[in-house]
Amino acid sequence: MSLDAMDWVWTRSTAKGTARMVLLAIADKCPDDACTAYAGTTMLVQRTNAARSSVVAAVDKLLDGGELRVVEGSKGPRGETVYHLPRAVGHVRSMPEDIRFRGLESGPVQNPDRSENRPPEGRETGPEGYGNRTPTGPESGPQNAYERKHQAEQQQARATRSALIPELGPLDGALATAGIPVRWSLGLGEQRDVWRLVQAHGVEALVARAATRTTPGAEPKPARYWLRVWGDLDRAPAARPGPATAAPYTDNLAAGLALLHAQKEGNP
Structure with missing residues (x-):
């Protein structure tokens, strides 16, 4: 969720x-x-x-x-x-207080009166007694552990991605309307690459290309996947010589053979 x-x-x-x-x-x-x-x-x-x-x-x-x-x-x-x-879309909930203070648990507690990195039994230190407290009771249960893990994963994912640049807003909206959800986990440079493709080929072309690779109800694909797919638009196959290119050569060959045949007929 x-x-x-x-x-x-x-x-x-x-x-x-x-x-x-x-x-x-x-x-x-x-x-x-x-x-x-x-x-x-x-x-x-x-x-x-x-x-x-x-x-x-x-x-x-x-x-x-x-x-x-x-x-x-x-x-x-x-x-x-x-x-x-x-x-x-783009809304990020504020970090709960318990998450902000949890960083204090990662290092040893400076306690000059004891050799152990924990306070004397019955005492709690840190902001509001939370920093060095070992979770017990309901907050140490599996549901709370899952919640903390989920929050940590979301925060790490946000830290490694850039906010979607405004220029890509129309593309994002068109993809959503077409039922093609995208996970926009791109750096700023990669987003600029997508914007260059939008300028070169247009939003409709990118959405049409994505639609050919999307199955209704499928899980959203990451934007890096679509960046590779859209990059194929820059590598359109070169035009192959058609019959019109070969026609002049064929006509000249036929005319030469006809002339040679006429010369033979005139000089038996």
């Missing part, structure tokens, strides 16, 4: 009531930061615990408000509608 997409709903969405619950249910289904997910009405009814008519009305309201969009031409594995949360 995309925790960033859910955080956007909690902190930025203007939806209320059932519409807000429907938007949260769809955001919870987003597999990555492309903020695209399939969701059927039956599933939304089960997750929101609302009447079917209320869910349908909520989806219509979200579509009218622009916080939700249907990805045309794409369907889920059982024919579900594929939705896109356009305003949640």
Whole structure:
């Protein structure tokens, strides 16, 4: 699920009531930061615990408000509608306080009164006693460990990528509309390469090329894959000589043979 997409709903969405619950249910289904997910009405009814008519009305309201969009031409594995949360794209949730302080656990604790790198039993040091505390109880359970691992992976991925340059916004939007979600994990130089291809061939050509390599409902491909695919547009095959090129040579050969035959006929 995309925790960033859910955080956007909690902190930025203007939806209320059932519409807000429907938007949260769809955001919870987003597999990555492309903020695209399939969701059927039956599933939304089960997750929101609302009447079917209320869910349908909520989806219509979200579509009218622009916080939700249907990805045309794409369907889920059982024919579900594929939705896109356009305003949640690029949203990054703020780092929780426990993550900011967790860096203190990575080094030894300076404690001149003890040789061990831990405080005396019953005492806790660091900001609000958190820095040197060994997690116990519910926070040390497998769910909490998974949450910490997921957060660390997302933060590491963001640290190695550049924000999408504004020039690629139309391409990103056209790809999303065509049902081709892209993981934009590119450096600035690679994004400039994509922009050069857009200038050389146009957005429609890049989207058309990507559509030939996309299966409805497939997992989003990384932008580096599409950069290689689009690079083929610069390597169009050279034109081969056709019949028009060979025709003058054939005509001259036939004329020469005819002249030779006429000379033989005139000089027996």
